[in-house]
Amino acid sequence: MATVAEAATRNAALLPRPWRVVAASRESHDVVTLELESAAGETSAWQPGQFNMLYAFGIGEVPISFSGGDPRRLRHSIREVGTVSRALAGLVPGTLAGVRGPYGSAWPLDAARGGDVVIAAGGIGLAPLKPLVERICAERNDFGSVSLLYGARTPVDRLFGACLADWRAQGIDVAETVDHADAGWTGQVGVVTTLVRRARFDPATTRAFLCGPEIMMRFTALELERAGLAPTAIALSMERNMQCALGWCGHCQLGPWFVCLDGPVFDWPRMRELMMVRGL
Amino acid sequence: MKTLDVVIAEHPFFSGFDPAHTALIAGCGRIAAYQPGEFLFQAGLPADDFFLLRRGTVALELEVPGRGPFRFGTATAGEVIGWSWLFPPYEWQFDARAIDAVGVVRFDGACLRGKCEADPVLGYAVMKAFAGVLVDRFIDTRLQLVDVYGHRG
Ligand SMILES: Cc1cc2nc3c(=O)[nH]c(=O)nc-3n(C[C@H](O)[C@H](O)[C@H](O)COP(=O)(O)OP(=O)(O)OC[C@H]3O[C@@H](n4cnc5c(N)ncnc54)[C@H](O)[C@@H]3O)c2cc1C
Numbered sequence: 001m002a003t004v005a006e007a008a009t010r011n012a013a014l015l016p017r018p019w020r021v022v023a024a025s026r027e028s029h030d031v032v033t034l035e036l037e038s039a040a041g042e043t044s045a046w047q048p049g050q051f052n053m054l055y056a057f058g059i060g061e062v063p064i065s066f067s068g069g070d071p072r073r074l075r076h077s078i079r080e081v082g083t084v085s086r087a088l089a090g091l092v093p094g095t096l097a098g099v100r101g102p103y104g105s106a107w108p109l110d111a112a113r114g115g116d117v118v119i120a121a122g123g124i125g126l127a128p129l130k131p132l133v134e135r136i137c138a139e140r141n142d143f144g145s146v147s148l149l150y151g152a153r154t155p156v157d158r159l160f161g162a163c164l165a166d167w168r169a170q171g172i173d174v175a176e177t178v179d180h181a182d183a184g185w186t187g188q189v190g191v192v193t194t195l196v197r198r199a200r201f202d203p204a205t206t207r208a209f210l211c212g213p214e215i216m217m218r219f220t221a222l223e224l225e226r227a228g229l230a231p232t233a234i235a236l237s238m239e240r241n242m243q244c245a246l247g248w249c250g251h252c253q254l255g256p257w258f259v260c261l262d263g264p265v266f267d268w269p270r271m272r273e274l275m276m277v278r279g280l
Numbered sequence: 281m282k283t284l285d286v287v288i289a290e291h292p293f294f295s296g297f298d299p300a301h302t303a304l305i306a307g308c309g310r311i312a313a314y315q316p317g318e319f320l321f322q323a324g325l326p327a328d329d330f331f332l333l334r335r336g337t338v339a340l341e342l343e344v345p346g347r348g349p350f351r352f353g354t355a356t357a358g359e360v361i362g363w364s365w366l367f368p369p370y371e372w373q374f375d376a377r378a379i380d381a382v383g384v385v386r387f388d389g390a391c392l393r394g395k396c397e398a399d400p401v402l403g404y405a406v407m408k409a410f411a412g413v414l415v416d417r418f419i420d421t422r423l424q425l426v427d428v429y430g431h432r433g
Contacts, residue, residue: 123429153429179424181351186379188337188354191423197416198356213428219419 013246016055016098017042021091022073027159031124032089033067033077039096043071047106048131049237049265052076053245055098056087063242063260064088065128066102074099077127077159103245105265107132107209108235115205116144118229120220122151122192122212126159128237128264129211133163137170147173147199151192151216154178155185175199192216196223203228210236218275221268234268254280284309287385291332293360293409301402308391314378320361321372327364329389333357336382341375349375353420363410365389 023035038044046052046066054076055061062084068075080086091097109132117136121129129148136146148167152158155178168174175195177188188195192212208224210217217236224234240252240259252259255274257266274280285306288294294302309332314320320331320338331338337356341349355361355376364372370389396403 151429153427157429177354179427179429183339183341183349183351185351186337188356189339189351190353191420191428193423194353194416194420198358215423215426216428219423 019099036074046102049107050102052101059087060084067127079124112207116201117146118208120149122216125212149195208234231269237264309385309387312386314382320376330362332385334383337379
């Protein structure tokens with residue numbers, strides 16, 4: 001049985017801290033970015049790839065990745081899909097959200113230094129990759145060619161348009177595609193794997209970072225393998241239903257892994273077989 | 281200026297082809313260019329050719345009555361478009377339209393078919409290359425059908 005002291009420690013770990021919404025901006029018809037500052041003057045030493053548990057008071061708590069910011073001002077981009085994400089996306093400046101974190105593994109960026117980089121994002125999957133791209137831009141000379149391959153459902157679902165233009169100007173090869181478009185769209189149409197085939201990189205030195213729906217990541221990783229990348233050079237961020245984010249409850253278990261502790265960023269060899277398991 | 285067989289040999293679609301074969305294939309090709317909005321081919325017309333894209337982007341579309349053109353894909357430099365020349369009735373099923381300035385090598389399909397029939401080794405190499413493209417397009421189309429961003433993601 002847990003001692004009173006142990007129970008108190010556990011409870012403290014689950015306690016959300018109050019952070020104030022200082023800005024809220026709409027990125028698309030169903031995605032909002034919140035900027036948060038601690039109401040108690042706290043900071044957060046987060047890394048790109050990690051996530052926070054965000055609590056909409058009285059409604060619920062969900063995992064949301066960092067999409068930018070710094071230790072004092074956190075950015076989270078939230079797609080409205082259900083009760084909690086809608087409540088969070090509806091928060092206005094001045095209101096409070098509960099924050100627990102940062103949790104989980106970070107993108108293994110250091111391993112990519114000195115070589116080429118391929119970043120493949122699908123839909124809201126661009127949000128967790130955004131701080132990674134920003135860090136690469138800040139240290140651009142440490143990397144060879146950097147390709148950002150971004151797929152969205154339709155042109156109106158595209159996110160971070162201004163950032164994409166900025167990154168282009170900073171020497172990132174940004175390629176975009178949408179799954180569906182009308183004739184007014186002059187860009188690429190087709191799934192994001194088509195962009196992998198078109199990208200130019202040296203497979204021997206390339207590190208790849210993927211985030212998006214699981215099927216998109218699976219086919220993108222297979223395409224990268226086909227292009228000659230070592231499976232260990234491919235990292236991807238997994239999304240699983242999560243509750244405690246501390247490895248206690250088991251909701252996010254995926255085979256032998258807890259996504260909240262061992263992930264969300266995994267290397268492809270650890271996910272390859274699990275992603276082929278029906279119903280997992 | 282590069283000769284056509286060099287242009288062809290350097291294109292990803294024909295990379296790995298025997299130089300003797302690229303020389304034969306070059307005999308059926310010519311350089312062509314299209315302005316934005318111009319059709320490379322249109323549904324219902326005879327499919328006499330195929331195109332190696334060297335520059336620009338081409339929209340692949342299907343005209344849907346009452347709705348206008350439905351764009352299901354695009355192709356860019358380094359890719360090949362057109363396979364209706366391979367099989368009877370040699371008629372285009374879709375439209376291909378230049379989105380921007382497009383540069384291609386345009387091949388006479390009947391000419392290459394003749395050479396493939398006469399030289400099965402060449403024929404097999406060409407078929408294998410086209411089969412690879414068809415498989416990729418098929419997988420892409422299936423993924424598009426899944427609509428991965430629609431509900432979760
Ligand atoms: C590590 C991690 C990081 C994440 N980062 C982000 C992020 O940066 N931004 C973001 O918007 N989301 C992110 N998510 C997903 C987010 O946590 C879920 O969208 C959220 O939990 C849904 O809760 P809800 O109460 O709003 O919806 P629910 O009521 O739980 O679900 C409502 C409906 O939405 C569907 N749904 C549930 N989850 C998702 C999902 N992930 N995508 C699409 N549909 C879903 C359900 O099947 C259901 O039909 C992340 C998830 C994990 C595990």
